[in-house]
Amino acid sequence: MDVPKQITCVDCGQPAYRLTYPPEDGWELGDYVAYRCSGCNDRWDLIVNEEDAADQMPTAPTIADEARRILESRIEEIRKKDSE
Numbered sequence: 545m546d547v548p549k550q551i552t553c554v555d556c557g558q559p560a561y562r563l564t565y566p567p568e569d570g571w572e573l574g575d576y577v578a579y580r581c582s583g584c585n586d587r588w589d590l591i592v593n594e595e596d597a598a599d600q601m602p603t604a605p606t607i608a609d610e611a612r613r614i615l616e617s618r619i620e621e622i623r624k625k626d627s628e
């Protein structure tokens with residue numbers, strides 16, 4: 545199962561990025577996933593649920609998705625450096 549790398553913050557409408565790394569065995573129902581809002585810096589702890597599982601629709605990647613993926617990989621690199 546997969547969870548979104550990015551959600552929209554319900555407070556300010558800015559993208560919130562996933563903080564939690566995927567478990568080795570993949571996400572399971574009931575796992576906690578933390579997101580950090582890029583706008584208001586709020587943290588969101590969500591639980592993987594059936595709805596997320598049903599929500600996975602295969603779509604062709606768009607330019608926006610591509611840009612998001614690059615941005616996220618940069619954020620993850622920075623995070624890795626921070627934790628060293």
Ligand SMILES: [Zn+2]
Binds near residue numbers: 585
């Ligand atoms: Zn926010």
